[in-house]
Amino acid sequence: MEEQKKTKIMFVMRKPPHGSIYAYEGLEAILIMGAYEQEVSVVFIDDGVFALKKEQDTKPLGVKEFSKTFAALEDYDITNIYADRESLEIRGLTVDDLIIKPKLLEASEIAKIMEEQHTLLPF
Amino acid sequence: MKFGIMIQDGPYNHEAADSAYNFIQAALERGHSIQGIFFYNDGVINATKLMDPPQDDRNISKRWSELGAKGIDIIVCVAAAKRRGINESVLIPNARISGLGQLTEIAIESDRLITFGSS
Structure with missing residues (x-):
């Protein structure tokens, strides 16, 4: 069988990890789509960058702590992981504060990558 | 053009379900096709047949079911549905529960x- 062309799908993670379910169910979608052998990438923008913050403690909230699962993305063959440099800076964060090391990009670079995508999935 | 639709918000509280429906109607009227409608997050609540709004209001789940009857594939995410109490027993006709x-x-x-x- 002829090898099919992979579809470029980018998850755009904009919302904070807690306060709504978007980041968590977004992560679930990323993990499953990663198994479909498409070209899946993830970008963290705005409050979405907080999802990657080290040492989260969700016990007082009574919700599952899922940030560590982001560290497993590479095991799911999702290696194109980006974060908006300015979103981190505005929030007083550096890469050292994060559980993984996303590639930091300027907004204009992210826009360029978004243009190359077939599908953008916002969470 | 072939459009795919993902709906992430529930019915009534916000306009998302209405906007999606209006978009789909407009697209169909102009000769486009809908590849499928996928309900995720609270969007799965759109697919319960137990919905029973006042008579002078639109019945959002019934509208989805009618689109399903026209042959449009209506899919409800199983993981999101299980969280929110949506299963086959409450599912609208002409829709199906499946995965991501x-x-x-x-x-x-x-x-x-x-x-x-x-x-």
Whole structure:
């Protein structure tokens, strides 16, 4: 069988990890789509960058702590992981504060990558 | 053009379900096709047949079921549905419960995937 062309799908993670379910169910979608052998990438923008913050403690909230699962993305063959440099800076964060090391990009670079995508999935 | 639709918000509280429905109607009227409608997050609540709004209000789940009767594939994410108490016993006619693999298929097969509900 002829090898099919992979579809470029980018998850755009904009919302904070807690306060709504978007980041968590977004992560679930990323993990499953990663198994479909498409070209899946993830970008963290705005409050979405907080999802990657080290040492989260969700016990007082009574919700599952899922940030560590982001560290497993590479095991799911999702290696194109980006974060908006300015979103981190505005929030007083550096890469050292994060559980993984996303590639930091300027907004204009992210826009360029978004243009190359077939599908953008916002969470 | 082939459109895929993802709906991430529930009915009534916000406009997402209405906007999606209006978009789909407009697209169909102009001769476009809908590859599939995928309900995710609170969007799965759109698919309960127990919905019973006042008579002078629109019945959002019934509208989805009617689109399903026209042959449009209406898919409810199983993981999101289980969280929110949506299963086969409350599912609207002409819809089906399946996994995120279906969203992947819709994304691949559509020319454009349009999302309603998440800002």
